[in-house]
Amino acid sequence: MIDLAALREAFAELENLAVLAESGQKQVLRASRAGTDVVLKLIKPGQEAEAVQREIQAVANLNCDYVPQVLDSGKRKIGSEERLFIVEPYIAGESYRQQLQREPKPPLDFVVRLADVLLRACCDFEAQGIVHRDLKPENLLIGVEGKIWIIDFGIVRVLDATSITPTHRAFGKFTLGYGAPEQMRNLKPQIDARADLFSIGVILYESLCGFQPYYQGKHDQMDVVRHVTDQDLTPLVLPQAQGFVDFVMVLCARFASRRPQTARQALEWFLEATNATPAK
Amino acid sequence: MQLYLQFGHGMIEHTKALLKSWGDGGVVLSPRDLTRDQIVNVGQAVTKLGREALLDPQCFAHDADHHRLMTHEHFKAFSACATTSLFTPQGARDVIKPLFALGVELGAQRHIVPGLLARPVSQDWVSMQTHLIAIAKEEAAGRPLLATVALSSDSVRAEADVEAVIEAAAKWTVEGFYVVAESPSVYLVDDPVWTANVLLLVSGLRLHKKPVLVGYSNHQLLCLAAAGADVMASGTWLNVRAFPIDKFYQPAEDEESRRTIWYYCPQSLSEYKLPFLDIAKRVGVLPLMKPDPAFGSSYADPLFAGPDPSTVNWREPEAFRHYLTCLRGQCSLLAASSFDEAVAKQKALLNTSSQVSKQFVSKGVRGDYRDFNGYFDVNLAAIAVLEHARGARLKKEWP
Structure with a gap:
């Protein structure tokens, strides 16, 4: 279960947070940031941090017209937990x-x-x-x-x-x-x-x-x-x-x-x- | 594709005569069949003719004990050390140093790196190959290296083993490959899987953009031309026309004990005992068995001069030289500038030869176990597999 209140506090720059999907690895939410629709991916605790960092770095360095660019990434404290996250453009x-x-x-x-x-x-x-x-x-x-x-x-x-x-x-x-x-x-x-x-x-x-x-x-x-x-x-x-x-x-x-x-x-x-x- | 001579018993004079008359080709020298002095003398004679002499290390089996192999310094070191010692730099160097020294002395411009027979292709085998190549690189003094790729017949039949070799070989720091595929039979192979996989192995290695030499071959492996092979090597006796690991052990017969003379008819890809040429004469097809001048052999002319062939004084030396000269001619005629052309030539050869062979058989002219009638389908199937598996790349990257 996602604590939306804690989430809003951790990601003050994001508005209209709404859960989109959830998998074994992550939770995916839709939000808006400065008027632009974005996707917030929260990596669940216990996932291989190194693999996630690698994913983030790989995409961040990529120059590809067909891959959504990484707008933001890192670690933030949500409630009492530190979570890895990635913010990408939302694609309708x-x-x-x-x-x-x-x-x-x-x-x-x-x-x-x-x-x-x-x-x-x-x-x-x-x-x-x-x-x-x-x-x-x-x-x-x-x-x-x-x-x-x-x-x-x-x-x-x-x-x-x-x-x-x-x-x-x-x-x-x-x-x-x-x-x-x-x-x-x-x-x-x-x-x-x-x-x-x-x-x-x-x-x-x-x-x-x-x-x-x-x-x-x-x-x-x-x-x-x-x-x-x-x-x-x-x-x-x-x-x-x-x-x-x-x-x-x-x-x-x-x-x-x-x-x-x-x-x-x-x-x-x-x-x-x-x-x-x-x-x- | 060129033809090199695979050295076996009694080949010194054949080698000198053939290489001189051909004007091209080379030789793969055999420690199993030659003393050290003979290796040096033959090697120097060959290089003096402007032809290439290579030295086959023949380190296929650690427990091989053929008496003549054991007289060679590199093989003594190979035999004496434990296989695990071969994994150490010094262990490998003890084998490679004397081997390469002999190579330099005979005039070899390229060195063949020793390689164990893979049975099967395991991670350990790959690691050993990589290690031997690394040490060989240090000892080669800049001379180009050919990696021995020796596979047991079971490994050849295993598609995954063949592909594993191709993948591993991409990283080997050598300038070419020397392929030795253990034959599942004494001579011609009736297993299309084995034949197809030899083509896949050779073509896969060739696509690494390095030359590939295939040892211990015979006319059935003329199909190697469609796989992009640069050289096939063949010889006189059957134990150099097909690779039998047994010949490196004692006791092993040095040559065939039966002295049957076989006539090779390139048009039918079959060999016949001389009495069957008498039959051919009786039934009127003997002129059809005379080799086309395009193959370049006049060694068999006496068989077609009039008397019954079996009464002509035509012996092993003529038979061997005729076989090898025709094989060389066929290698040359199968050269192609594209994969499609190479395949078309193979199919034309097999289909035409099949018709000729069937015509002979219908007249009672048969080649016994050397009649190619049971093998045309084998080679056609192998070519089909090559087209399916490698056709896309070979069409675009034909060497």
């Missing part, structure tokens, strides 16, 4: 997951635009030396004006920094069905931009065929794990855009060595495959 819209629930197979031109945005964002991540590691429809926001945003850097990996996940763990941090096999198996030396490319591939595959390909027909999570690690996805056929579809299949390759080796290379292949114009 819905998650891509919500859109897919309404329209499982969006128009092809939207999917191509989505690919363009995700790949360009991935290039920005790569330039900054970070791997998002949790790209999935739930973490994509479609703004009311149609712009696509990438959110939630909760399990971001900073490539130069010491890893937080113990190396001996059999499984790393991932979302089942979107996490690359090497990420699932905690094969740290192999986790780089190629892991994000895999996730992008799965999102695009799902958008093209109308269902999550790794969940379809599975009885339990281990079935899904086995599919992701042991079997390539069934090739898609779309004569009107086969070049783009073949590119999506390459992103979904089980082994990192079979995907484009960098985000920059992936974007080049994508542009070649589609003659896509730059996303707005």
